[in-house]
Amino acid sequence: MAKTKTHYVCQACGRTAAKPLGKCPQCGEWESYTEELMPGEVESSPRRVALNGSAPKPRPIAQVEGGADERIPLSIGEFARVLGGGIVPGSLVLVGGDPGIGKSTLMLQTAMEMAASGPVLYVSGEESPGQIKSRAGRLQSEADAMALPENLLLVTETNLDAILQHVQTVKPRLLIIDSIQTVYDPALDSSAGSITQLRECSDKFRQLAKGSGLAVFLIGHVTKEGVIAGPRMLEHMVDTVLYLEGDRFQSYRLLRAVKNRFGATAEVGVFEMLGRGLIEVPNPSEAFLAERVVSAPGSAIAVTMEGTRPLLVEVQGLTSPTAFGNPRRAGNGVDNNRLLLLTAVLTRRLGIKLGDQDVFVNVVGGLRIGEPAADLALAAAIASSSKDQPLKADTVLIGEVGLSGELRSVSQTAARLKEAAALGFKAAVLPKRMKSGEELPKGIEVKEARTLREALELGMVG
Helix, strand or coil, X not given: CCCEXXXXXXXXXXXXXXXXXXXXXXXXXXXXXXXXEEECHHHHHHHHXXXXXXXXXXXXXXXXXXXXXXXXXXXXXXXXXXXXXXXXXXXXXXXXXXXXXXXXXXXXXXXXXXXXXXXXXXXXXXXXXXXXXXXXXXXXXXXXXXXCCCCEEEEECCEHHHHHHXXXXXXXXXXXXXXXXXXXXXXXXXXXXXXXXXXHHHHHHHHHHXXXXXXXXXXXXXXXXXXXXXXXHHHHHCCXXXXXXXXXXXXXXXXXXXXXXXXXXXXXXXXXXXXXXXXXXXXXXXXXXXXXXXXXXXXXXXXXXXXXXXXXXXXXXXXEECCCCCCCEEEECCCHHHHHHXXXXXXXXXXXXXXXXXXXXXECCCCCCCCHHHHHHHHHHHHHHHHCCCECCCEEECCEECCCCEEECCCCHHHHHHHHHHCCCCEEEEECCCCCCXXXXXXXXXXXXXXXXXXXXXXXXX
């Protein structure tokens, strides 16, 4: 019998300790330590022998076969673009998101499409096959309601060994695990969803994908902080990490790639949640601006880059006299630290009195802006609301704002302006370029400014 000893593992970060701790010294979580059995030296020795006997030999890179990614095409264009052009055989993809945001819906739509050309295995640890079939029926159009794909195979299973046996029997071209937190390895004594189970089960699926060329999608739960539950190692083990974001009370969903070994990182796909599932939005900029009130004070148009795609979004600012001693600074879709910085610049460099004003900022459509290129639009929206003076309706604002009130250039200016011109905008306020090597598109007037004060004078009406 192999000797084992007990240790305690933090379920938030994976830190081990000899005894349970009330608060984890590494991640700060309270009451997160659970008892697990750690394999002893006797159990680990066979694995070392196996590796010594079957270790692969190094080969020159010129003699290695392959290299070009052969992708499986998808008709869901937004999903395919986020993946880098399609599904790569042998890839391991982790999909996370808040509960009810649409992760299972997106995976089921993908499985139904892929099943038209080969077997697909959908393994669920949370729903019965009948529940999945009912949801699949709602996702189909009325014309295809009676034609569910025969090659889409459903099974409710959480035992890792049984799942691997099903894979050997079915030999699918796509495997979907919903969700990885419900799968457990019977060889381990810890419960499903623990740090040990997540690490070992994910590693088995990684070996399966790389050894057989099977594309594997893992659906993961997220914590209250919005990150995928489990050890950080889980995101390092997979090839691609996707997050499905959005406000549950709005119809738009954003599929964001935060890691991708086969495509551009930070790529974003836009979907709209309807009764028949997630429908891709081919022109998200137009959708985000559809309900815009023209010439309203506090409204500015920013052009942000999400991966390789420029998106035009409306940024709204509102200032209101505060009833308390400390004015509030609240932002929806923007970094609060960035909001504090811009508020301080407007107060100190432009003389706009915001010390007795609550400042609120909102990005329309549920999009979250993280790049500094939206600084100018955010500052202009706040200044416009404070002065009760609208910005020009046909003008976009692009630029980073420094602490001295200066404007700094941003990357991919030509792509941003091309998207703005395509949507009918006539002018753009940009930082004054030190280098004129980049050729800007025609059809849109470029107004350059060195400081935030100059940009507001060019962008405001009157």
